[in-house]
Amino acid sequence: MEVKNSSLAYIGTNFSHYPQDGKPEIAFAGKSNVGKSTLINAILGRRALARTSSQPGKTRTINFYDVNGQMYVVDLPGYGYAKAPKTEIAKWGQMIEEYLGKREELRAIILLIDIRHEPGKNDMMMYDWLKHYGYDIIIAATKADKINRSQIQKHLSVIRKALxxxxxxxxxxxSGEKKTGVEELWAEIERFLPETEEM
Ligand SMILES: Nc1nc2c(ncn2[C@@H]2O[C@H](COP(=O)(O)OP(=O)(O)O)[C@@H](O)[C@H]2O)c(=O)[nH]1
Ligand SMILES: [Mg+2]
Incomplete structure (x- = not known):
């Protein structure tokens, strides 16, 4: 897909804040610091639309990026931030559960996993949770530039097995650094979007 326009269109914590125009949504989930903002910027062809930071655990809202006026890329708040207070984690859970459980516009989820590490307990819980809701899931193994290319297949099979x-x-x-995987991700995302002439 060629992204001609993208902008942060809605930010919120409950359904009254979310878009109400019925356009399809693709959501991105993952542990804090996994590279979600970086990946979203890369697929939107923007340098700094989604905020990237070395300080994890900042985003506590669901952010909707309008793409070409035809769909939304949805940035879900990261999980597994150790320093988050319990009340925050509870609020996170409620917000995500409501969104995943009831959002009719949601077509598929991209789950981000750091390619260097075996998926953790939170990743497995998230994966099982998404499956439980019946979503199609695409896994993006992030930060692929941080390992040797010859090691990539091995790391992918570790992730495959663990999840x-x-x-x-x-x-x-x-890789957000090398901008590799952008086309492949879009090709997968497009399978879940309504057929249109060139978006
Ligand atoms: N080398 C490398 N670093 C990355 C990549 N993606 C993200 N990072 C770094 O990882 C940190 C967290 O990235 P960010 O996108 O803010 O993660 P988020 O918390 O999941 O949104 C930042 O310091 C990024 O520069 C990548 O593909 N390659
Ligand atoms: Mg982020």
């Missing part, structure tokens, strides 16, 4: 992915589940190595 218990099925053969049909798509796993894409991604």
């Amino acid at each position: 218990g992915l099925r053969p049909e589940d798509v796993l894409i190595p991604f």
Whole structure:
């Protein structure tokens, strides 16, 4: 997909804040600091639309990026931030559960996993949670530039095994640094969007 326009269109914590125009949504989830903002910027072809930071745990809202006026890229707040107070974690859980459980516009989820590390307990919980809701999931293995290219397949199979992915589940190595994986991700995302002439 060629992104001609993108902008942060809605920010919120409950349904009354979210878009009400029925356009399809693709949501991005992952542990804090996994590279979600970086990946969103890369697929939108923007340098700094989504805020990136070395300080994890900042975003506590669901952010909707309008793409070409035709769909939304949805940035879900990261999980597994150790220093988050319990009340924050509870609020996070409620907000995510409501969104995943009831959002009719949501077509698919991209789950981000750091390619260097075996998925943690929170990643596995998130994956199982998403499956429980019946979503199609695409895994983006982030920060692929941080390991040797010859090691990529090995790391992908570790992730595959730990999450218990099925053969049909798509796993894409991604680097925000090198901008690799952008086209592949878009190709997967497009499978969940209504057919249109060039978006
Ligand atoms: N080398 C490398 N660093 C990355 C990549 N993606 C993110 N980072 C770094 O990881 C940190 C967290 O990134 P960010 O996108 O803010 O993560 P978020 O918390 O998941 O939104 C930042 O310091 C980024 O520069 C990547 O693909 N390669
Ligand atoms: Mg972020």
